Amino acid sequence: MKTASAGLTARQIHERKARRRSVMIATLSTVVVVGLIVIFLPMTPGWDRVRSSFFDGEILAKTFPSLLSAFRWDVAIFLWCTPAIAILGLLIALCRDARAPALFPLRIFGVLYTDIFRGVPVILIVFLIGFGVPGLGLQRPWNSPYIWGSLALILTYSAYVAEIFRAGIESIHESQRAAAKSLGLSHADIMRYVVLPQAIRRVVPANMNMLVALQKDVALLSFIGPVELLRQAGVHKSLLANFTPYVGAAIIFLAVTIPVTRFADYLIAKQNKARS
Amino acid sequence: MSVLRLSNVTKSFGATQVLRGIDLEVNEGEMICLIGASGSGKSTLLRTINLLEPIDEGEIWFDGQDISLPDVAPQPIRRKIGLVFQSFNLFPHMTAVENVLLAPSRVFKRSKKDLLPEVMQLFEQFNLKDRMQAYPDQLSGGQQQRVAIVRALAMRPRIMLFDEVTSALDPELVSEVLDTLLKLKAQNMTMILATHEMGFAREAADRVCVLDGGKIIETGTPDQIFNAPQTKRAQAFLASVL
Numbered sequence: 001m002k003t004a005s006a007g008l009t010a011r012q013i014h015e016r017k018a019r020r021r022s023v024m025i026a027t028l029s030t031v032v033v034v035g036l037i038v039i040f041l042p043m044t045p046g047w048d049r050v051r052s053s054f055f056d057g058e059i060l061a062k063t064f065p066s067l068l069s070a071f072r073w074d075v076a077i078f079l080w081c082t083p084a085i086a087i088l089g090l091l092i093a094l095c096r097d098a099r100a101p102a103l104f105p106l107r108i109f110g111v112l113y114t115d116i117f118r119g120v121p122v123i124l125i126v127f128l129i130g131f132g133v134p135g136l137g138l139q140r141p142w143n144s145p146y147i148w149g150s151l152a153l154i155l156t157y158s159a160y161v162a163e164i165f166r167a168g169i170e171s172i173h174e175s176q177r178a179a180a181k182s183l184g185l186s187h188a189d190i191m192r193y194v195v196l197p198q199a200i201r202r203v204v205p206a207n208m209n210m211l212v213a214l215q216k217d218v219a220l221l222s223f224i225g226p227v228e229l230l231r232q233a234g235v236h237k238s239l240l241a242n243f244t245p246y247v248g249a250a251i252i253f254l255a256v257t258i259p260v261t262r263f264a265d266y267l268i269a270k271q272n273k274a275r276s
Numbered sequence: 277m278s279v280l281r282l283s284n285v286t287k288s289f290g291a292t293q294v295l296r297g298i299d300l301e302v303n304e305g306e307m308i309c310l311i312g313a314s315g316s317g318k319s320t321l322l323r324t325i326n327l328l329e330p331i332d333e334g335e336i337w338f339d340g341q342d343i344s345l346p347d348v349a350p351q352p353i354r355r356k357i358g359l360v361f362q363s364f365n366l367f368p369h370m371t372a373v374e375n376v377l378l379a380p381s382r383v384f385k386r387s388k389k390d391l392l393p394e395v396m397q398l399f400e401q402f403n404l405k406d407r408m409q410a411y412p413d414q415l416s417g418g419q420q421q422r423v424a425i426v427r428a429l430a431m432r433p434r435i436m437l438f439d440e441v442t443s444a445l446d447p448e449l450v451s452e453v454l455d456t457l458l459k460l461k462a463q464n465m466t467m468i469l470a471t472h473e474m475g476f477a478r479e480a481a482d483r484v485c486v487l488d489g490g491k492i493i494e495t496g497t498p499d500q501i502f503n504a505p506q507t508k509r510a511q512a513f514l515a516s517v518l
Binding site: 198 | 326328350351352353354355356357358359361363365366367368369378379382383424427428431
């Protein structure tokens with residue numbers, strides 16, 4: 001059913017019209033919402049105070065370089081925590097998957113571990129370990145809050161990551177294990193060569209989301225001492241009696257977390273496509 | 277000489293009795309076809325021989341050893357009994373050749389480099405040499421199933437079990453897999469096939485066993501079974517499929 005115009009079928013013309021219509025509606029509604037905010041927000045009674053104490057361009061420019069340099073600590077803590085979390089999380093997941101009766105204590109340990117560290121707020125673990133362990137009177141450098149704060153993050157996050165790995169392990173179809181068994185492979189070999197490589201690949205997107213969360217939670221260490229980004233912003237805030245440094249810190253966090261989040265979403269979409 | 281002998285094997289899943297006293301003797305170089313309706317116990321029978329399913333009662337003698345005893349370690353037995361599945365079950369994260377090399381390299385502790393010549397020979401023999409580096413999802417169903425057969429053969433098994441290996445294939449791909457089975461028969465491989473390919477069973481089998489309700493109700497040469505079935509149930513089953 002061809003029409004004269006550019007050789008498009010009636011259906012294609014109809015679809016093009018529908019597409020144009022929905023783009024127009026989306027644009028219009030966005031303009032209206034943004035317009036309302038721009039018009040009404042400055043009309044609120046406290047707007048001038050809020051603007052000068054949160055969005056002061058001069059203060060932002062002045063404090064930003066030192067915020068950036070403090071952010072290097074966040075990056076460093078993140079970088080050494082990540083591999084430790086991956087390894088510990090995997091080990092805990094394997095503990096929980098142990099099927100042999102002799103390994104029952106390992107399984108109990110895995111269950112308790114994940115229950116405890118997922119059941120307590122991260123900040124509490126940071127306080128308990130970050131203040132508690134150095135309180136034992138350890139010598140430098142073993143009393144550093146960087147070490148014990150990092151350990152708190154590692155313990156907490158590995159509990160979550162362990163659950164993700166376990167879900168991945170359980171998602172591998174029993175027929176894969178059966179095929180590997182029928183060839184005479186041992187339990188350990190089946191796990192190592194058949195199940196884990198597939199399971200780990202399958203949960204990469206979920207673990208990317210954990211990485212995004214970890215990037216932000218590194219800031220919790222500011223409560224026990226390390227002068228990382230959030231702490232540095234707090235110092236500026238106190239000295240300048242202005243909240244703008246916090247906004248600067250938020251900008252820096254977003255500059256890192258948004259790309260990683262997008263990338264995780266991209267991986268999930270790719271995986272869903274591959275599976276369908 | 278008998279390679280495998282089952283006597284009075286029973287197996288239940290919960291309240292459902294799947295095998296009700298199976299007796300079967302398989303001789304060296306023999307090809308046995310198990311036929312019967314879905315749910316008659318063919319697959320379960322093969323899985324018990326490979327020790328994927330423990331049996332409730334009875335004995336399974338393989339190579340002069342009762343392998344059904346609970347204290348028998350399954351791994352050394354399984355590597356001598358190849359099993360090929362209906363749904364191929366290749367490892368999707370490995371290429372065809374990696375699929376085949378994994379078990380012999382781990383089980384026999386031989387380097388892959390060392391194993392490669394004989395594995396390549398198997399690929400060549402089954403016309404898969406140009407597909408060695410392909411991943412399973414890049415292979416057709418027929419090719420995947422033939423790689424699965426090569427994977428089992430690479431362990432140099434004494435006996436091969438085939439669990440409806442053509443049932444998941446598009447019709448035009450069935451014959452390449454059946455040809456592979458004929459090749460193995462020509463090499464004198466001992467084989468048990470659970471199959472719905474009646475034409476193939478008739479042509480190629482040395483002996484055909486008809487399963488019904490977890491029992492072998494009739495056994496004989498293809499000629500006896502297909503032309504002059506004795507029992508009513510076997511007659512009814514054959515009438516429904518032929």
